């Protein structure tokens with residue numbers, strides 16, 4: 293009965309393809325929207341392909357440019373990079389009706405503000421995911437290991453639409469919970485990304501390249517700043533949990549270039565606006581000094597400008 297449920301995915305890169313493969317594999321009717329024609333062709337021809345610890349998941353999906361669609365699902369997952377969210381939403385404006393809902397699991401904060409330009413708060417949910425994904429070829433991703441998803445509707449109220457989505461994600465084996473404390477998880481991931489992504493992007497180091505006293509001291513300065521902003525903002529983000537995640541990354545993410553470094557090297561817009569920039573906005577409003585985060589934001593933005601990166 294549930295296998296005719298439909299879902300849209302905005303952005304068919306690493307995460308979009310992972311979620312498409314897993315959700316289509318349990319019977320959902322998945323539509324992906326992207327701007328890359330080679331990718332769209334591959335998805336329509338071969339389906340969404342995702343290499344997992346259990347083997348290859350491959351499932352039929354529909355993929356199109358926004359302007360090719362005349363009708364769309366009533367529920368969308370947002371998986372563009374944050375600099376592209378507004379343009380992507382404007383692209384599907386003609387598909388958004390009075391019942392259209394959105395979930396953003398993007399890194400950083402501030403996504404609900406962008407979504408609110410298109411739909412009211414009660415139809416928006418935000419959260420985090422620890423599922424990893426990496427593009428291998430168009431429409432083919434690798435997602436090894438396990439992950440989880442935590443999200444909460446932005447108005448703080450449970451709703452049938454988002455409850456059913458959580459059920460679908462759990463049927464797809466993605467370990468999803470609806471979590472009233474999700475802001476803690478969001479700010480903990482924000483601190484982690486502000487530190488690793490910023491320092492690695494500026495220094496051109498992989499994650500394990502920071503496993504030395506200088507690198508770890510710099511990471512700690514950023515973590516302390518972001519956590520102090522979170523606490524002043526009323527979010528009880530845990531220094532212990534972030535510290536453990538950082539230690540694990542330093543010890544195990546050998547050779548990994550955080551996405552911000554990958555984006556810079558490829559001449560793409562980074563997510564420094566939704567990560568460092570968003571921390572600065574809250575810090576400035578609350579009068580908290582965050583000099584290292586501010587400097588990282590300036591340095592990453594200057595590097596982006598050097599590569600003439602423009603948001604689309």
Ligand SMILES: NC(=O)C1=CN([C@@H]2O[C@H](COP(=O)(O)OP(=O)(O)OC[C@H]3O[C@@H](n4cnc5c(N)ncnc54)[C@H](OP(=O)(O)O)[C@@H]3O)[C@@H](O)[C@H]2O)C=CC1
Pocket residue numbers: 302303304305306307308325326327328331371372373374376379380381383397398399400421422423424425426427551563604
């Ligand atoms: N990858 C990971 O392991 C994780 C990523 N995240 C977060 O998830 C989000 C998505 O990340 P990821 O999947 O890695 O990113 P990708 O860059 O792999 O995918 C984003 C896709 O969106 C496309 N896109 C750009 N502009 C538009 C538009 N206007 N309309 C529709 N599609 C568009 C991009 O095309 P093009 O490439 O041509 O620009 C690309 O195919 C980010 O916020 C990231 O931080 C969270 C957890 C883990």
Ligand SMILES: CC(C)(CO)C(=O)C(=O)O
Pocket residue numbers: 399485488489499541545548549550551552
């Ligand atoms: C992989 C990780 C966790 C950074 O180490 C990340 O979030 C990113 O690359 O953006």
